[in-house]
Amino acid sequence: MLRLSKSVVGKEEIEAVAKVLQKEYLGMGENVKEFEDLLTDYFDTPSVCVNTGTSAIHLAVQAIGLGPGDEVLVQSLTYVATFQAISATGATSIPCEVYPDSMTIDLEDAKKRITPNTKAIVPVHYGGGPGDLEALYRFAIEHKLRVIEDAAHAFGTLYKGKLIGSFGDICCFSFDGIKNITSGEGGAILTKDEDVLEKIKDARLLGVQKDTDKRYAGQRSWEFDVEYQGWRYHMSNIMAAIGVEQFKKFPFFKQKRQQLAKQYQAAFADFDKVKILDHNYDTAVPHIFTIQVEAEKRDALKEHLKDMGVQTGFHYFPNHMLTKFKIEGLQLPLTEKIHKTLVTLPLHPDLEEEHVATIIKEIKSFLNQS
Ligand SMILES: *Cc1c(COP(=O)(O)O)cnc(C)c1O
Numbered sequence: 024m025l026r027l028s029k030s031v032v033g034k035e036e037i038e039a040v041a042k043v044l045q046k047e048y049l050g051m052g053e054n055v056k057e058f059e060d061l062l063t064d065y066f067d068t069p070s071v072c073v074n075t076g077t078s079a080i081h082l083a084v085q086a087i088g089l090g091p092g093d094e095v096l097v098q099s100l101t102y103v104a105t106f107q108a109i110s111a112t113g114a115t116s117i118p119c120e121v122y123p124d125s126m127t128i129d130l131e132d133a134k135k136r137i138t139p140n141t142k143a144i145v146p147v148h149y150g151g152g153p154g155d156l157e158a159l160y161r162f163a164i165e166h167k168l169r170v171i172e173d174a175a176h177a178f179g180t181l182y183k184g185k186l187i188g189s190f191g192d193i194c195c196f197s198f199d200g201i202k203n204i205t206s207g208e209g210g211a212i213l214t215k216d217e218d219v220l221e222k223i224k225d226a227r228l229l230g231v232q233k234d235t236d237k238r239y240a241g242q243r244s245w246e247f248d249v250e251y252q253g254w255r256y257h258m259s260n261i262m263a264a265i266g267v268e269q270f271k272k273f274p275f276f277k278q279k280r281q282q283l284a285k286q287y288q289a290a291f292a293d294f295d296k297v298k299i300l301d302h303n304y305d306t307a308v309p310h311i312f313t314i315q316v317e318a319e320k321r322d323a324l325k326e327h328l329k330d331m332g333v334q335t336g337f338h339y340f341p342n343h344m345l346t347k348f349k350i351e352g353l354q355l356p357l358t359e360k361i362h363k364t365l366v367t368l369p370l371h372p373d374l375e376e377e378h379v380a381t382i383i384k385e386i387k388s389f390l391n392q393s
Contacts, residue, residue, distance in 0.1 A: 025382065027334040028201040028311070031276070031372045032265070039264040046260075048241065051228075054260035056239040058206070058267050065270075066189045068213045071223045072206075072263065076175045076197025078227070078256040079210035080108035080145070083171045083193045085252070086222040089114040089142055096136060096168070097145040098128040099341040099358045104197075105145060105173050106342045117141070118343035118350070120357045124301045126313070127154030129357075130162050143169040148177035148187060149338075151203075151280075151309035152302030156182050160191065171195060175210075176310035178203035179277050188213040198266055201371070203280065203308055204273050206266030209258055222251065229253040277308045279372040283379050284309045287368060290383040296390040298364075311338055312370045314386075318363040320393055325366060327389045333382050336367035 043054060055072055062070035073079050089095065091113035097105055099118035109116045120132040126149035133144065146159050153172075163170045172187065174180075175197035180187045188194040193216065196202075198209035212223050228234045230253025234244045238257075258266075269276075284304040291297040291314065298315040316324055325335045341358045342348045368382055 025333045025369045025374065025378050026371065027336045027367065027369050028371050029373065030200045030205055032205070032269075035268040035271070036265045039268050040261055043260045043264045049261055050259055051238045051257040052241055052260050053239060054263035054267065055258050058258070058263040058270070059211075061267060061270050062211055062213070066186055066213050068189050068215055069220050071212045071220060071227065072258040072266075073210045073212065073227050073256045074258055074262070075208050075256075076195060076199060076202075076210035077104040077108045078254065079195040079197070079212045080105060080171060080173060081111045082223045082226050082254070082256060083195055083212055083214075083219070084109055084112045084114060084143070085226060086219040087143060087169045087171070087193070092140060093142045094138060094140045095143045095145055096128070096133045096141060098126075098147055098149075099343040099355050100126060100149070100339055100362065101147040101173065101342065102175070102339055103342060103345065104175070105147060106345075106348050109145065110347070114142075116342070116348060118341070118348065118353065118355060120355050121149070121361070122154065123315075123357065123361060125152055125154040126150060126300060127152070128159070130158060132355075133162070134166075137166055141166065141168060143171060145171045145173055147173040147175075148180065150300055150302060150311050150313055151177045151180050151307040152300060153177060153180060153182050153187055153307075156191070163192070169193070175202060177308065178310075179273060179308035181306040192216070193219060198262075198269075201310075203276060203310055204266065204269040206258065206262040206269065209262045209266060226251060226253045227256040229255060276372045279374075280309050280370060281305070281307075283370055283374055283376070284312050286376060286379045287312050287314075287383065290387075294387060297386065309370060311336070311367050313338060313365055313367045315361065315364040316366060316390065318360075320390065321364055321366060323393065324386065324389055328382070328385060331385050333385065334369060337362075337365050338367050
């Protein structure tokens, strides 16, 4: 079976975890500091590591002060994690359409949904491509919105020569098992906003004020004050040790993901039964590779590929169609149409060129016959 996605770990991660276990200091300590320092250097921006990408977004939304009554613009076509992270603060996600060429948030549509309660926009860098981020930041400035980038798909992506996460307002990454790099589970927030950084550092440790530096020195606070709602969202040394090894391997992961995505892209570029995104894989580091096919053929194609030993996925079922996130009277005709055409193809660093060639051949022959 060619897997849709998988963790790619080796003896380096195993040895790093074994070292943490031997030290018998498993919680948040020096390994987390080491991983954070690597990220801070790489992005030239302060970073805070947490236990999931979802908690990264939750803490970011909380840190900019949002809660009940506040509205956040976000594309409906994203992982439910984005919506749950926003609603965890009590704020309301306002689902928006996407541009079908990049699957990033449609700003014309978003503009129509702005109210006096709109406080932030959460762009999702779908498949690793950020779309027109300059336009997005112009939109945010014009409408006085904070920006929290859901960059879970885009670790390592460059935008106009700059790393996603190295500029902008607030940027959240995920290091769950199948993302561009993993720390087992995990996530990080990158921002140059000192106030937001301070709030997130405290909030990940149950709101205990200024506990981070103590933890990094192998200590903890016994007498402290708590002013704000906090959560048990810190990263452990075990996770960070995996993250550090994965970060070292990232140049290889990046090259491999980009190479395979380019192979898919080239093969489907002039094949009219498959529509692909217009991401540039010289600069985007793709977490997933999604194609669009005729809705009537989508399930049969997935079934056929499964029979041929190729696992596929589908990103995503629209959030505004979920019971929890439905909004009375809100419809997104494009998203409702597009999601039925989506198929995600295998993409991970252990996949080889010949595997991708086989997958492409199967898709083309199936769609030409059916
Ligand atoms: C993976 C992912 C998240 C959440 O990250 P976790 O680490 O799994 O909690 C958020 N948004 C998107 C688009 C994702 O793909």
